[in-house]
Amino acid sequence: MLDREQLIEIVSAVGAVLLLLATMIAIGSSYTADNGSLSSEGAQLLVVAITGFILLVTAVGIGLAYTLKDEEDLDATADETETNGTF
DSSP, X not given: OOOHHHHHHXXXXXXXXXHHHHHHHHXXXXXXXXXXXXXXXXXXXXXXXXXXXXXXXXXXXXXXXXXXXOHHHHHHHHHHHHHTTOO
16 A cells, blocks of 8 residues: 555656646647647747756655655654764
């Protein structure tokens, strides 16, 4: 069975990917040239969409890292910093 944290991570990742796919489909259907290829303006928007996706996934990852921190992880980190430098 999946933990609550794993389920939150999966849903946020799948949501971000679906948002990217919807954006790419919208750009592809709106900015096609006469011969069926993507226009230059559509290509620029596609690059912006991919860059935005990278920034979105980075922000979601950082947000989840701070939101889903365990108290046990914080205690273990505090114990390690207290014992560093002692013999």
